[in-house]
Amino acid sequence: MTTMSNRYQPETTKNRPTMRHVAALAGVGIKTVSRVMNDEPGVSEATRQRVLGASQQLNYQLDMAAGSLRRAGRQTLSIGLLLPSVSNPFSGEIHRALEDALTARGIAVFAASLDDDPEREKALVAAFLGRRVDGLVLTPIAKSQSYVIPEHSRDLPMVFIDREPVGIEADAVVTDNAVGAARAAAHLIARGHTKLAYLGDRTDIQTARERRRGFIEELGRAGIPTSVVPVREGLHDEESARKAAVELLSSEDPPTAIFSSQNLVTFGVMRALKELGVSRKVALVGFDDFTLADMMDPGITVIAQHPERIGKLAAGRLLARIDGDYSAPTTYVVPTELIERGSGELRPAR
Amino acid sequence: MTTMSNRYQPETTKNRPTMRHVAALAGVGIKTVSRVMNDEPGVSEATRQRVLGASQQLNYQLDMAAGSLRRAGRQTLSIGLLLPSVSNPFSGEIHRALEDALTARGIAVFAASLDDDPEREKALVAAFLGRRVDGLVLTPIAKSQSYVIPEHSRDLPMVFIDREPVGIEADAVVTDNAVGAARAAAHLIARGHTKLAYLGDRTDIQTARERRRGFIEELGRAGIPTSVVPVREGLHDEESARKAAVELLSSEDPPTAIFSSQNLVTFGVMRALKELGVSRKVALVGFDDFTLADMMDPGITVIAQHPERIGKLAAGRLLARIDGDYSAPTTYVVPTELIERGSGELRPAR
DNA sequence: CTGGTGCCTGACAACGATGTCATGCATCAT
DNA sequence: ATGATGCATGACATCGTTGTCAGGCACCAG
Numbered sequence: 001m002t003t004m005s006n007r008y009q010p011e012t013t014k015n016r017p018t019m020r021h022v023a024a025l026a027g028v029g030i031k032t033v034s035r036v037m038n039d040e041p042g043v044s045e046a047t048r049q050r051v052l053g054a055s056q057q058l059n060y061q062l063d064m065a066a067g068s069l070r071r072a073g074r075q076t077l078s079i080g081l082l083l084p085s086v087s088n089p090f091s092g093e094i095h096r097a098l099e100d101a102l103t104a105r106g107i108a109v110f111a112a113s114l115d116d117d118p119e120r121e122k123a124l125v126a127a128f129l130g131r132r133v134d135g136l137v138l139t140p141i142a143k144s145q146s147y148v149i150p151e152h153s154r155d156l157p158m159v160f161i162d163r164e165p166v167g168i169e170a171d172a173v174v175t176d177n178a179v180g181a182a183r184a185a186a187h188l189i190a191r192g193h194t195k196l197a198y199l200g201d202r203t204d205i206q207t208a209r210e211r212r213r214g215f216i217e218e219l220g221r222a223g224i225p226t227s228v229v230p231v232r233e234g235l236h237d238e239e240s241a242r243k244a245a246v247e248l249l250s251s252e253d254p255p256t257a258i259f260s261s262q263n264l265v266t267f268g269v270m271r272a273l274k275e276l277g278v279s280r281k282v283a284l285v286g287f288d289d290f291t292l293a294d295m296m297d298p299g300i301t302v303i304a305q306h307p308e309r310i311g312k313l314a315a316g317r318l319l320a321r322i323d324g325d326y327s328a329p330t331t332y333v334v335p336t337e338l339i340e341r342g343s344g345e346l347r348p349a350r
Numbered sequence: 351m352t353t354m355s356n357r358y359q360p361e362t363t364k365n366r367p368t369m370r371h372v373a374a375l376a377g378v379g380i381k382t383v384s385r386v387m388n389d390e391p392g393v394s395e396a397t398r399q400r401v402l403g404a405s406q407q408l409n410y411q412l413d414m415a416a417g418s419l420r421r422a423g424r425q426t427l428s429i430g431l432l433l434p435s436v437s438n439p440f441s442g443e444i445h446r447a448l449e450d451a452l453t454a455r456g457i458a459v460f461a462a463s464l465d466d467d468p469e470r471e472k473a474l475v476a477a478f479l480g481r482r483v484d485g486l487v488l489t490p491i492a493k494s495q496s497y498v499i500p501e502h503s504r505d506l507p508m509v510f511i512d513r514e515p516v517g518i519e520a521d522a523v524v525t526d527n528a529v530g531a532a533r534a535a536a537h538l539i540a541r542g543h544t545k546l547a548y549l550g551d552r553t554d555i556q557t558a559r560e561r562r563r564g565f566i567e568e569l570g571r572a573g574i575p576t577s578v579v580p581v582r583e584g585l586h587d588e589e590s591a592r593k594a595a596v597e598l599l600s601s602e603d604p605p606t607a608i609f610s611s612q613n614l615v616t617f618g619v620m621r622a623l624k625e626l627g628v629s630r631k632v633a634l635v636g637f638d639d640f641t642l643a644d645m646m647d648p649g650i651t652v653i654a655q656h657p658e659r660i661g662k663l664a665a666g667r668l669l670a671r672i673d674g675d676y677s678a679p680t681t682y683v684v685p686t687e688l689i690e691r692g693s694g695e696l697r698p699a700r
Numbered sequence: 701c702t703g704g705t706g707c708c709t710g711a712c713a714a715c716g717a718t719g720t721c722a723t724g725c726a727t728c729a730t
Numbered sequence: 731a732t733g734a735t736g737c738a739t740g741a742c743a744t745c746g747t748t749g750t751c752a753g754g755c756a757c758c759a760g
Contacts, residue, residue, distance in 0.1 A: 014504050018746055029710035034748060042708060059500040064480045065415040065426065066746035069715045076415065078460070078481065086461070087446035089439055096437035099463060108477055110428070111436070111461045113449060127458055130414045131428065150409040154364050270645060292642050295620060368716055379740035384718060392738060416716035419745045705758080714749080720742090728735075 017058040026054035037062050068132070078108045079135040079318065080128030082121065084162075085113040090263075090288065090307050091139075094161060097311025098137060105319065107134065118142035129156075135318045140165045157321035159314045163206045164331060171321070172331040173314045177207050177287075178214030180303040180336030181259065184285040185218035187301070187338060188257040192347050193283060197230040197248055197255035199241060199269060201262045208233070211261045211287055230255060241268025242275075249276055256348035257283035263290050270296065283346040285338075294341050301344025304337045367408040376404035387412050418482070428458045429485040429668065430478030432471065434512075435463040440613075440638065440657050441489075444511060447661025448487060455669065457484065468492035479506075485668045490515045507671035509664045513556045514681060521671070522681040523664045527557050527637075528564030530653040530686030531609065534635040535568035537651070537688060538607040542697050543633060547580040547598055547605035549591055549619060551612045558583070561611045561637055580605060591618025592625075599626055606698035607633035613640050620646065635694040644691050651694025654687045 019037075023030040028047060035043050036051040043051075054060075068076045081098060083091035099109055110133065112124045121142045128136060135157035138145075145160070146167035152158055160172040188196055198215050201208035212231065220226050232244040241260065245268060248255060260266040266286030273279040280298060289304035313332050338344075369387075373380040378397060385393050386401040393401075404410075418426045431448060433441035449459055460483065462474045471492045478486060485507035488495075495510070496517035502508055510522040538546055548565050551558035562581065570576050580601075582594040591610065595618060598605060610616040616636030623629040630648060639654035663682050688694075 016504060020746080023710095030746090031710055031712095031748080032708085035709090038748085044708065047708080061476065061479050063482060063746055065482050066419055066715090067748065069416055069419065069717090069746080070748040071715085072749075074715085076481075085446060086436070086449060087439070087442040089437070089442070092435075092437040092439070092442050095461070096435060096463060099436060099461075103462065103474075106477070108460050108462070108481060110458050111445070111449075112453065112458070113446060124453075126411065127456070129411050131426075131458060132413060132415050154366060267642065267645075274645070290641070292617065292640075292646075295617075295624070296642075296645065297647055370716080373740095380716090381718080381740055381742095382738085385739090388718085394738060397738080413716055416745090417718065419716080419747090420718040421745085422719080424745080702760085703758105704760105705756105707754105707756085709752105709754080711752085712750085715747085717745090719744080722739105722741085724737105724739085726735100726737085728733100730732085730734095 016063075017060045018063070019060075021058055022051065022055045022060045025058060026050045074132070075134050075322075076132045077106050078110060078131070078133050079137065079157075080110045080112070080125070080131075080133045082112055082114055082124055082128075082136070082138040084139055084141075085115060086111050087113070089291070090305070093307035094311040094314070097308040098315045101312055101315030101319070114139070114141055116141055122147055135159075135322055137161055137314050137318060138165075139163060144168075145170075155321075155326075157318050159317045159321075161310055161314050169329045171317045171329050173310050173317065174331060174333055175207070175305045175310065176333045176335050177210035178217070180287060180305075180338075181211040181214035181261070182218035183336065183338050184259050184287065184303050184344070185215045186222070187344055188259070188283055188285060189219070189222045189224070191257075191283065191345060193257040194224055195253070195255045195348070196224070196257045196259065198232070199235055199244055199248075199258060199260045199265050200231070200233045201265065202236050203233050208261055215259055215261075235262075235265050235268070238264050238268040238271070241265040242271045243268075245269045245272035246275065249273075249278065249282065255282070257285075257346075260284065260286045262286075263288045266290070266300065266302075270300065279343075280346065281349055283344055283348075285344040289339065293339075296341075296343070298343045298346070299341025301341045302339050304339050306334055306337070309334050366413075367410045368413070369410075371408055372401065372405045372410045375408060376401045424482070425484050425672075426482045427456050428460060428481070428483050429487065429507075430460045430462070430475070430481075430483045432462055432464055432474055432478075432486070432488040434489055434491075435465060436461055437463070439641070440655070443657035444661040444664070447658040448665045451662055451665030451669070464489070464491055466491055472497055485509075485672055487511060487664050487668060488515075489513060494518075495520075505671075505676075507668050509667045509671075511660055511664050519679045521667045521679050523660050523667065524681060524683055525557070525655045525660065526683045526685050527560035528567070530637060530655075530688075531561040531564035531611070532568035533686065533688050534609050534637065534653050534694070535565045536572070537694055538609070538633055538635060539569070539572045539574070541607075541633065541695060543607040544574055545603070545605045545698070546574070546607045546609065548582070549585055549594055549598075549608060549610045549615050550581070550583045551615065552586050553583050558611055565609055565611075585612075585615050585618070588614045588618040588621070591615040592621045593618075595619045595622035596625065599623075599628065599632065605632070607635075607696075610634065610636045612636075613638045616640070616650065616652075620650065629693075630696065631699055633694055633696040633698075635688075639689065643689075646691075646693070648693045648696070649691025651691045652689050654689050656684055656687070659684050 019030045019033045023033045033051050036048050068074050114120045137159050139162045140160055144167035145165040149168055158170050164172045200212050216226050235241040260269045285301045287303045289302045293300040369380045369383045373383045383401050386398050418424050464470045487509050489512045490510055494517035495515040508520050514522045550562050566576050585591040610619045635651045637653045639652045643650040
């Protein structure tokens with residue numbers, strides 16, 4: 001019987017109410033509803049209240065996707081964030097700092113993990129782009145980021161974090177890896193060490209290479225022959241690092257100090273030192289801080305990064321680009337901090 | 351002169367190419383482009399190749415938001431995830447497990463932190479809803495989640511994690527808090543302890559209350575008068591936990607075993623024990639596992655939760671709901687695991 | 701009373717895509 | 731030759747919203 005009568009009564013249906021439903025209930029045009037929902041001027045207070053009432057009654061909510069389809073500038077108020085892994089504490093800190101800066105502006109964050117997989121990097125970026133994000137914050141892992149050049153030249157805001165991109169000129173926020181590693185070396189040398197060893201991550205990771213470079217160069221500056229310095233690389237997990245450290249420490253001329261380029265490697269070295277009973281004899285400085293480092297015995301001296309600063313800076317750059325900053329791309333370098341806790345202050349046994 | 355001629359040449363403009371651009375370049379209708387982009391049948395191979403070529407030349411990418419506006423079911427292939435904090439390792443693990451299950455289906459994840467703020471919970475849920483997510487995974491913190499009833503009754507897939515929702519019947523995936531805490535108590539009692547203490551988080555947190563209940567009830571079952579058991583609550587950070595523990599241990603009749611209900615509390619207790627030099631005298635079992643727990647001296651015995659299982663289960667439920675499972679809401683309980691590392695196996699000093 | 705000035709308001713097209721449906725063409729059986 | 735069949739294709743309406751623009755009404759000055 002009633003063909004049209006209840007067409008706009010979403011309470012009965014399972015469908016979300018739209019502006020038309022609200023407009024019908026309030027007895028106004030949909031454009032007026034749009035004006036009220038967007039706090040635009042030009043609506044009488046009486047009408048405003050009626051619309052607000054109807055919208056609450058129907059539990060109406062603006063569809064941002066539909067809106068941004070038509071709206072000038074087409075912003076979706078969402079950005080894509082690509083991290084090594086969302087379960088990595090370092091990434092988590094960056095994520096959090098970014099989020100804080102962006103939610104203040106009503107921007108939501110798509111987060112995804114790339115697991116050192118270059119293919120995944122491209123696929124996830126494509127997934128973000130398909131969702132029309134207003135910007136990207138990426139930890140690059142693929143050999144080149146030139147695949148995003150088309151988007152970048154269309155002025156899609158884009159900031160790379162932790163590692164600098166290759167094949168594209170874009171903003172980046174990175175840790176001062178080389179300087180941090182050099183500081184670790186200098187710290188150990190100043191404590192009398194001459195037999196230092198470097199234990200590092202896979203060499204295809206830019207930051208790992210930078211850390212090695214900084215460490216080795218500092219040894220060179222101190223006059224230590226760098227060609228004989230033990231360098232063990234390709235360590236990507238705790239166990240391989242532990243083995244490498246045990247091997248090194250059991251050699252005939254073991255190092256008196258170790259620098260580990262990354263958390264998991266540091267953990268592996270700590271295990272090796274404990275296993276061999278030399279935690280208080282062999283010095284250790286690790287790159288990157290970690291929870292409970294001060295509770296170890298001895299406390300672990302580290303070169304601390306500042307993920308929250310990286311996140312905050314990246315968010316700032318991204319927002320500036322979103323707001324129309326067209327200045328030349330820049331790389332921002334966040335300094336590290338050496339935190340003394342004991343393990344790095346051990347002196348070489350005579 | 352040429353008014354329309356270069357209207358569809360996005361290479362020259364800063365605008366994203368649309369289907370019309372691709373269609374114009376390939377010399378076909380936009381519906382054909384749509385068919386090709388969506389792998390729909392009914393397109394000759396020759397046409398297909400031509401469209402694919404044009405789309406690659408223009409670097410075209412489907413606009414999912416526009417598509418889902420019209421598409422049946424209106425799926426956006428994105429979900430909202432609300433966590434205590436994205437920088438919290440426990441949350442990170444859940445996030446990661448969820449992501450893995452969802453990206454396999456092409457679903458992207460909006461992640462946000464709520465920082466124990468009930469207002470933020472509502473605001474963030476609203477932000478997700480405005481973006482037309484296909485589902486929600488929420489860690490409830492507000493007193494009641496009845497505010498999402500409208501969405502829930504519109505069949506928006508929704509799974510609560512870590513804590514059960516209040517004021518709404520919906521799927522939930524939680525840790526077996528009471529049983530885990532009881533197991534900790536039983537473990538300590540079996541080692542001869544009769545003077546146990548409980549150090550816990552804020553009592554407005556459901557999981558904290560459950561853990562206390564489980565712990566205390568187990569003491570009761572063992573015949574220990576529960577009214578005199580020291581219970582210190584409202585500890586939300588390391589420092590307050592440390593102070594509480596020092597105070598407790600310095601009292602005239604100190605406990606011989608401590609159960610801490612949460613990581614930060616465990617850390618605080620560890621500090622207190624170390625400070626007072628009783629790490630090897632007072633037993634400790636902490637709820638929730640943490641990195642390097644086995645590297646402490648002694649290793650810290652914990653009731654481990656399984657965040658990855660929670661995430662995986664939650665993802666499974668969400669996908670099932672998205673796929674049209676209309677069965678009654680259920681609460682899934684993930685069991686805990688006691689991991690012996692030393693601190694929980696210490697016996698009371700005679 | 702008339703014309704001008706604002707303020708509210710809604711009709712309509714458009715955003716970029718997909719669902720529906722009609723059309724054209726080649727192929728095939730009769 | 732004729733009608734039926736099936737495939738490939740595109741015109742058009744539509745999704746929920748916003749930009750544009752024109753119309754209506756009240757109010758004021760002359």
